Amino acid sequence: MRLGNTLSWVYLTALFAFVFAPIVTSMVFSFNSDRFPTVPLGEFTLQWYQTAFSRPEVWTAFRNSLIVAAAAAALSTCLGFATAYTDFRYGFRFKNAYLALALLPPTIPLVIMGLAMLAWLSRLGLSGTLPGIIIAHTVMGAPFAMAICRLRLQQMDPSLEAAAWNLGASPWRAMRSVVIPFCAPAIISAYCLTAAVSFDEFIVAWFVSGLNKTVPVMILEILQGNVDPQINAIGTVVFLTSMTLVIVAQLLILRKSAK
Amino acid sequence: MTEADPLVDFSGIKKSYGPFEAVKALDLTIGRGEFVAIMGPSGCGKTTSLRMLAGLETPTAGTIRIDGKAMNNVSVHDRDTPLVWQSLALFPFLNVKENVEFGLKMRGVPASERDARAMLWLDRMGLKGFETRRIDDLSGGQRQRVALARSLVTEPQMLLLDEPLSALDAHLVIRMQGVLTKLQKELGITFVYVTHSQSEAFAMADRVVIMGQGEIAQIGTPQEIFRAPKNRFVAEFVGRNNILEGTVTGGIIIIDGTEYPLPGATEGHTEIVVAADRMEIHDTPPSTAAIPADFVSEEFAGTGIICYFEGPGGEELKAQVNETQLAALSPEPGQRFWLSWSPDAAHVMED
Numbered sequence: 001m002r003l004g005n006t007l008s009w010v011y012l013t014a015l016f017a018f019v020f021a022p023i024v025t026s027m028v029f030s031f032n033s034d035r036f037p038t039v040p041l042g043e044f045t046l047q048w049y050q051t052a053f054s055r056p057e058v059w060t061a062f063r064n065s066l067i068v069a070a071a072a073a074a075l076s077t078c079l080g081f082a083t084a085y086t087d088f089r090y091g092f093r094f095k096n097a098y099l100a101l102a103l104l105p106p107t108i109p110l111v112i113m114g115l116a117m118l119a120w121l122s123r124l125g126l127s128g129t130l131p132g133i134i135i136a137h138t139v140m141g142a143p144f145a146m147a148i149c150r151l152r153l154q155q156m157d158p159s160l161e162a163a164a165w166n167l168g169a170s171p172w173r174a175m176r177s178v179v180i181p182f183c184a185p186a187i188i189s190a191y192c193l194t195a196a197v198s199f200d201e202f203i204v205a206w207f208v209s210g211l212n213k214t215v216p217v218m219i220l221e222i223l224q225g226n227v228d229p230q231i232n233a234i235g236t237v238v239f240l241t242s243m244t245l246v247i248v249a250q251l252l253i254l255r256k257s258a259k
Numbered sequence: 260m261t262e263a264d265p266l267v268d269f270s271g272i273k274k275s276y277g278p279f280e281a282v283k284a285l286d287l288t289i290g291r292g293e294f295v296a297i298m299g300p301s302g303c304g305k306t307t308s309l310r311m312l313a314g315l316e317t318p319t320a321g322t323i324r325i326d327g328k329a330m331n332n333v334s335v336h337d338r339d340t341p342l343v344w345q346s347l348a349l350f351p352f353l354n355v356k357e358n359v360e361f362g363l364k365m366r367g368v369p370a371s372e373r374d375a376r377a378m379l380w381l382d383r384m385g386l387k388g389f390e391t392r393r394i395d396d397l398s399g400g401q402r403q404r405v406a407l408a409r410s411l412v413t414e415p416q417m418l419l420l421d422e423p424l425s426a427l428d429a430h431l432v433i434r435m436q437g438v439l440t441k442l443q444k445e446l447g448i449t450f451v452y453v454t455h456s457q458s459e460a461f462a463m464a465d466r467v468v469i470m471g472q473g474e475i476a477q478i479g480t481p482q483e484i485f486r487a488p489k490n491r492f493v494a495e496f497v498g499r500n501n502i503l504e505g506t507v508t509g510g511i512i513i514i515d516g517t518e519y520p521l522p523g524a525t526e527g528h529t530e531i532v533v534a535a536d537r538m539e540i541h542d543t544p545p546s547t548a549a550i551p552a553d554f555v556s557e558e559f560a561g562t563g564i565i566c567y568f569e570g571p572g573g574e575e576l577k578a579q580v581n582e583t584q585l586a587a588l589s590p591e592p593g594q595r596f597w598l599s600w601s602p603d604a605a606h607v608m609e610d
Binding site: 157159160162163164165166167168169170171173174177178181182184 | 313315334335336337340341342344345346348350351352353361362364365366409410413
């Protein structure tokens with residue numbers, strides 16, 4: 001038993017080391033004064049952060065990414081919640097087809113999605129604009145938001161909404177004062193998760209962003225030029241932002257389903 | 260029972276889901292201040308009828324009137340028909356007081372009045388000091404009382420209850436039955452109580468409606484239902500009854516070739532019911548007519564012991580005894596006994 005325990009701890013440590021080593025390395029080198037990532041390390045420095053964030057295009061990229069993430073997450077969450085509610089509340093013909101369609105986008109290869117979006121958005125005159133990227137990321141995020149909201153709605157007693165009507169709440173009022181409060185943790189969590197998906201997303205953004213680059217697109221462009229520790233600095237900031245969003249989302253989901 | 264000015268009037272109500280007829284024909288009036296229990300096995304249409312009264316389901320045909328007003332086009336939230344749900348359906352994200360206030364809030368009652376009325380009902384339900392508790396932190400009985408307070412805080416004319424006690428422990432059920440009957444008497448409002456449990460229905464209701472397969476099988480006081488079941492369905496549903504088939508000629512009924520007195524019955528083929536507690540057991544053939552029956556088993560049933568026998572045609576017969584009587588008989592499986600009843604214990608079923 002003791003041995004088994006030790007082995008599972010070793011396994012777990014190795015697993016996490018394997019997953020996080022590259023990220024941790026990148027973080028460590030972002031504070032290293034040497035130009036090239038070599039061991040032994042040089043001195044501790046913040047210069048790469050200073051250089052990176054003194055470039056206006058880095059700020060623009062972060063601003064773009066934040067706007068896109070905030071808007072795409074809001075749209076995805078609204079769409080996802082509405083789809084999940086429809087599934088919860090109504091029975092209709094072709095419901096399975098409806099659900100399958102709603103859950104389809106993540107199964108499409110990203111390159112195909114990027115190409116299709118580029119063609120489609122150019123037709124609409126939205127290619128290379130922030131609304132274009134927002135639309136693309138909404139398509140990608142909505143299925144995740146729906147899955148999360150659906151999970152929460154499955155935990156809801158179907159009588160709960162009817163109980164609100166029975167006590168004098170109109171359908172809209174019941175939605176506002178019962179269904180949405182009940183789903184609030186899932187809604188916030190869906191928002192965080194879809195924001196993280198959008199903030200990190202590279203391939204589709206690369207196809208449709210044009211001159212309005214998001215952070216991941218900009219990182220690639222810097223990388224293509226030369227290997228620069230500024231990448232480590234920017235990467236660290238991106239990683240911490242996404243991780244925070246994902247952790248908030250997970251905490252909200254876990255806290256509520258533990259009850 | 261017909262009343263000049265009933266509170267609720269179901270007339271010609273039908274409800275079907277596709278080819279399935281949940282309620283086939285329902286004509287029922289419920290009086291003001293009456294405690295009516297609608298009882299029946301699952302799938303008999305009792306809950307559907309209650310949901311139609313609350314506006315949660317739309318009748319396929321017929322009209323429901325409340326206070327003389329047709330309800331066909333009145334939506335759920337405009338009816339004053341609060342329901343105590345089987346699952347209670349308390350709002351888990353609101354505390355006890357917020358749950359109780361909900362109905363008042365939806366009706367636009369100002370905050371200060373809401374507060375006062377909610378506190379009054381919490382006090383009345385013995386929930387003082389629990390205002391800010393979370394629903395998850397309450398016991399089953401406490402939740403039950405929150406659900407009652409939440410439904411009654413708007414001072415409705417009637418309260419609908421859908422098997423509200425089915426999730427409680429037996430001792431709590433008895434306590435809550437007391438709470439409910441007392442409440443109904445004090446408030447003087449109509450209670451419509453749906454249940455599959457006859458002990459609940461018989462203990463509380465003024466009038467019991469037995470439903471089977473979407474139709475009313477019998478309406479009557481608990482005693483009428485128990486002592487004078489109208490048909491085989493009711494007699495079997497109520498249980499602890501012996502149903503015997505025979506032919507009536509001139510004040511006697513002939514069952515399996517044996518003559519039993521049955522004064523005043525109409526001639527012809529008929530079914531009679533003898534309640535288990537009216538059946539007498541003899542270990543030697545009595546002087547009066549009796550059915551020979553072989554003992555099968557006994558069942559302790561709280562108020563007495565039900566003895567099961569097999570009749571000459573293999574039918575199940577029941578007789579209720581007390582513990583002293585059982586000890587005196589000390590029946591062995593397979594042992595032959597004779598069952599008899601006095602003529603006034605036999606009830607002739609109508610259909």
